[in-house]
Amino acid sequence: MTALAKVLSDSGVITWRNVMNVRRNPEWLLGATLFPIMFVLMFAYVFGGAIGGPGGDSVEYREFLIAGIFAQTVAFNSSYTVIGFANDLQKGIIDRFRSLPMSRFAVIVGRTTADQVLSVVVLVVMSACGLLIGWRIRGSFLDAVLGYLMILLFAFALSWVGAYIGLITPSVEVANSAGLIWMFPLTFISSAFVPQESLPGVLGTIADWNPFTAAVNATRDLFGNVSPAGWPPPSGWPAENAALYAIVSSVAIIAIFAPLATARYRRVASK
């Protein structure tokens, strides 16, 4: 077997192992879907009236909201990557892998890939949830597919960040919070829930250049969903080239965190 074939084969085997883990623990899916459903209900019906426009008519806001919820949901899924690695380290499974004549890279790519299975399942559930509260895809079928792929690419990129965090955290307990804490600034300082033009000063700039904003804007655009009437349209280069910027930043995140995580994996020692 050539070196590349071995890497691909190992990656496939590790992906299979991680997918089997999800299948044997359906309660993980429950956790991964209930959380975003709660966010949808909270934003659509609790904050929606206030944020979404005059007279408490938040139909438009709900349509605006869904792309942000999708992106937030898959972003939060990267915490499963963090916890997965922390668990494997603690249980000695990483030691076993490291003692095998296998590709180092495969252990990580096998997990970041498998974690997208979770993202797909959750996106299906969230789409159904969106349809129930009045969200509709206004664009073409092809654009809708591209919209979902955009979200998945971004999820995949964040999963590499999760892999790196999982490999540097000292314990599963720390991983539980380390995997989630950075999600809040990442997903809230963005265009996911509020018009990004409404964010003041530095926060506005951060939101403009936040790759998460770009992923949300690009997906929203591909779904043909628009901002509620009267909202200032987002401006600036990242907003005008949202899809391009989202793709480039996703690829950049992978290009940075894949080598970091792989290097970390080589050195990591479980207790």
Add this chain to the structure above:
Amino acid sequence: MADTDKGVAVRARGLVKNYGTTRALDGVDLEIPTGQVLGLLGPNGAGKTTTVRILTTLLLPDSGEAEVARHDVLADPDGVRRSIGLSGQYAAVDENLTGFENLYLVARLYGQRKPQARKRSRELLARFRLDEAADRPAKGYSGGMRRRLDLAGALVAEPSVVVLDEPTTGLDPRGRIEMWEVIEQLVATGATVLLTTQYLEEADRLADSVVVIDRGRVIARGTPDELKNQIGGERLELVMATADEVPLAVRVLGEVGSGEPTVDERSRRVEVLVDTGTKALVEALRRLDAQDVVVQDAALHRPTLDDVFLSLTGHGTTEEVPS
């Protein structure tokens, strides 16, 4: 390499490893002839696991060199990994996978093709008496079953060197004996085995030779018999029928023995070290018989490895070494 090295499966020279200011290994040398079992013996914190982690490429030594199955652990770690099977102290079993899936996973990662991986996994499950539980998630396995599964994982690729890090720690007596039987079968197939243990009985039963380490240094090496001979003599032990007879037994053993007898009043057991073996035993029984005293039980023991350990280190095997 010189021709004389041919028969050596594992060799380590001058291994040193520091964790911060703690010196975990302080120049460990060891050598295992091909096909033999080496018992690496020591209390918790002695450096056993650190040695294993270096030899299995999981950890880099600060200095020193090591070769496993003729591959250098520093220069050719992948060569080492292809030749070894590691079964760790904490069974590295994926509890969400079934027993079969666990072995299949490892077999595929060793590079076996799917049909071969399937066949090999089933074979090992049968050999380790896990075939009935093979298709249940490992979550429901007992501690002993998990250890057997973990060991089976180490043997998937029929490695020439098998490393077992405390394979019976935490098992109940039945699980321990089952594990010993499995390891004995493995040894019969000709594998070279590095076994770490804190149980002297285990090293005595399974190992051809023993290296005793304490606080990162090798303090003794040899066959179990050689180590026992190091502290010399044998232990003569008498159990008396009644408590009244104990003082007499103490006096007699004081006369035939080479040291002070020790007494356990509750079990009416009197022990003494002797230099003259069975002669001392016969003499002690003759003298007691002359006083019309019947001995309930009499035995002559060679020293256990526990005795050896105590005399080498000045502390027992169960005592924690402060780090």
